[in-house]
Amino acid sequence: MLSKQTLDARSFLRKELRDARRKLTIAEHEEASRGVMEQLNALSLLNNARTVAGYLVNDGEVNLKPYIDSQWETHPPKHFSLPVLHPICKGHLLFLSYSRHTKLVKNKYNIEEPALSCQSVIPTSQCDVILMPLVGFDLNGNRLGMGGGYYDRTLAFTQTTTGFHNPLCPSKPKIVGIAHDVQEVHSLPVAPWDVPLDAIVTPTRTLRF
Incomplete structure (x- = not known):
């Protein structure tokens, strides 16, 4: 259980950092998108990834669409998925296959996501890499999300070794x-449920942990 002081500090930072990224100009957002694409193209852990979970831009986040579009042109092309609010397990996400032809709808947060289809579900454990938006980060690899806890709940299974002996899901x-870059802070107040990251990518650098 976090203290009220820590919760208040996280809420304050969340508002401050969301405001900072919203204040970026259109040109700065476009430059950020190009910079992140370059960093991702050089990120070794994506070299052999075939199934990648991404996201569609919202609330001033870095736009991943140019990167996703470019990866559809590779040989073989990467298979992408997008997060969808879970219709049954509240507070969790599903990942659904995403292509140029995917029908998108807006969820309750006004964020575009694939229309729900059981045939399009990709088990989270079968995603090689998950690219997730951050509200804030520090150089120790700590992260601050939007506050809903969706990714933390969905990815909590990565903190155990259970279920990773299946040859179809070796890792x-x-x-x-x-x-x-403006979302970096000196030190983030950490919550015990925060899922740690393997890397953080900004328009100018990649941090590995």
Whole structure:
């Protein structure tokens, strides 16, 4: 259980950092998107990844769409999925296959996501890499999300070794946070449920942990 002081500090930082990324100009957002694409193209853990979970831009996040579009042109192309609010397990996410032809709908947060289809579900454990947006980060690899806990609940299984002896799923997904450089802080107040990251990518650098 976090103290009220820690919760208040996280809420304050969340508001401050969301405001900072919203204040970036259109040109700065476009430059950030290009920079992150370059960093991701050089990230070794994505070299052999075939199934990658991404996200669609919202609330001033770094736009991953140019990177996703470029990876559809590779040989073989990467298979992408997007997060969808779980219709049964509240507070959790599903990942659904995403292509140029995927029908998108807006969820209750006004974020575009694939229309729900059981045939399109990709088990989270079968994603090689998960690219997730961050609200804030520090150089120790700590992260701050939007506050809903969706990714933390969905990825909590990565903190155990149970279920990773299946030859069809030999390893845990690698988790990579995506953020603007202005979202860095000296030190983040950490919560016990925060899922750690394997890397953080910004428009100018990649941090590995």
